[in-house]
Amino acid sequence: MSPSAVPAVRDRLRIAIQKSGRLGEPARALLASCGLAWRESRDRLFCYGETLPIDLLLVRDDDIPGLIADGTCDLGIVGRNVLLEQAGERARTGAAATYREWRALGFGGCRLAIAVPDEWRWDAAGDLAGKRIATSYPALLSQWLAAQGIDAEVVTLSGSVEIAPRLGKADAICDLVSSGATLAANHLKATETLLQSEAVLAGPIAPFGDVRAELAALLLRRLDAVLGLKDSKLLMFQADSIDVPALMQLLPDAERPTVLRVDGSDRVALQALCRGAMTWQRLEDLKRAGADALLVLPVERMLA
Numbered sequence: 001m002s003p004s005a006v007p008a009v010r011d012r013l014r015i016a017i018q019k020s021g022r023l024g025e026p027a028r029a030l031l032a033s034c035g036l037a038w039r040e041s042r043d044r045l046f047c048y049g050e051t052l053p054i055d056l057l058l059v060r061d062d063d064i065p066g067l068i069a070d071g072t073c074d075l076g077i078v079g080r081n082v083l084l085e086q087a088g089e090r091a092r093t094g095a096a097a098t099y100r101e102w103r104a105l106g107f108g109g110c111r112l113a114i115a116v117p118d119e120w121r122w123d124a125a126g127d128l129a130g131k132r133i134a135t136s137y138p139a140l141l142s143q144w145l146a147a148q149g150i151d152a153e154v155v156t157l158s159g160s161v162e163i164a165p166r167l168g169k170a171d172a173i174c175d176l177v178s179s180g181a182t183l184a185a186n187h188l189k190a191t192e193t194l195l196q197s198e199a200v201l202a203g204p205i206a207p208f209g210d211v212r213a214e215l216a217a218l219l220l221r222r223l224d225a226v227l228g229l230k231d232s233k234l235l236m237f238q239a240d241s242i243d244v245p246a247l248m249q250l251l252p253d254a255e256r257p258t259v260l261r262v263d264g265s266d267r268v269a270l271q272a273l274c275r276g277a278m279t280w281q282r283l284e285d286l287k288r289a290g291a292d293a294l295l296v297l298p299v300e301r302m303l304a
């Protein structure tokens with residue numbers, strides 16, 4: 001199949017996820033929370049969808065954009081850093097864009113950043129002019145350097161980038177940073193951020209022309225519901241009705257609160273979906289403002 005070929009007609013949706021590594025388990029857990037369940041092949045490379053015709057292909061993350069581009073897979077879960085790097089590389093070689101980010105998924109967060117030796121005095125991005133920068137993200141780095149008008153040499157390495165300055169292979173690096181521990185261990189400090197990354201659902205730019213369109217729409221509806229519920233809690237409490245306005249002031253994130261009068265009294269029972277973190281501090285503030293019998297419940301599913 002040619003790289004930009006239209007995917008063959010299929011009656012099942014196929015999603016590529018990382019076989020192991022950082023994103024494999026959270027990707028499966030997210031899809032499982034959308035109601036998907038699978039039977040795994042003996043070689044653990046393929047999972048056959050049992051609850052819905054949605055299968056998984058378990059691969060190296062670097063292969064995911066290409067698998068979507070050539071139509072082998074319909075969707076993929078991959079870091080934005082990998083997706084954009086490969087899109088940048090395709091653009092550089094004149095290949096048409098065939099895939100894009102469909103949804104940000106809220107895990108696998110990290111940033112792609114320039115880092116320089118601790119002892120460098122860093123003033124501005126222009127300090128990189130004439131320097132050698134080691135990276136596994138040459139397309140993203142080259143794009144950024146061009147946008148900044150900086151002429152620097154890009155040294156492409158496939159891994160262990162942080163060690164390049166100590167080996168004399170580069171003056172600075174451009175790599176993923178999360179906690180910063182790897183940089184610190186290598187006596188480097190982060191300066192400019194090129195990209196904020198997280199795991200994303202990637203899919204084709206062109207719509208599916210068969211039953212996969214409905215399967216993808218169903219998956220997106222469920223994904224949006226699951227992602228929208230992240231950190232949400234159902235809050236319940238009782239209070240004197242006179243205290244309700246003050247209590248609602250403390251709950252700006254409460255959605256669609258339901259207030260029920262407790263029979264034969266001035267008391268009400270209130271329940272609301274709260275999107276913000278329901279910390280002990282917030283509960284204590286509510287209690288002081290007149291709430292009692294406070295209950296915080298996890299929300300498993302919501303269909304608006």
Ligand SMILES: Nc1ncnc2c1ncn2[C@@H]1O[C@H](COP(=O)(O)OP(=O)(O)OP(=O)(O)O)[C@@H](O)[C@H]1O
Nearest residue numbers: 018021022023060061062079082108109110176178
């Ligand atoms: N330190 C980190 N903290 C959080 N997320 C990260 C971190 N490093 C990488 N990631 C994100 O997780 C993705 C996968 O990282 P991982 O280290 O599992 O990749 P890999 O070693 O290339 O895996 P594979 O074996 O599939 O090729 C990265 O592309 C990035 O989006």
Ligand SMILES: O=P(O)(O)OC[C@H]1O[C@H](OP(=O)(O)OP(=O)(O)O)[C@H](O)[C@@H]1O
Nearest residue numbers: 159160175176177178179180181182183
């Ligand atoms: O800021 P930190 O929390 O230290 O994370 C950053 C490190 O994490 C990733 O490497 P990984 O641990 O996956 O090893 P790898 O380079 O061998 O893939 C990335 O390439 C950085 O080296």
Ligand SMILES: [Mg+2]
Nearest residue numbers: 060061062063
């Ligand atoms: Mg990889």
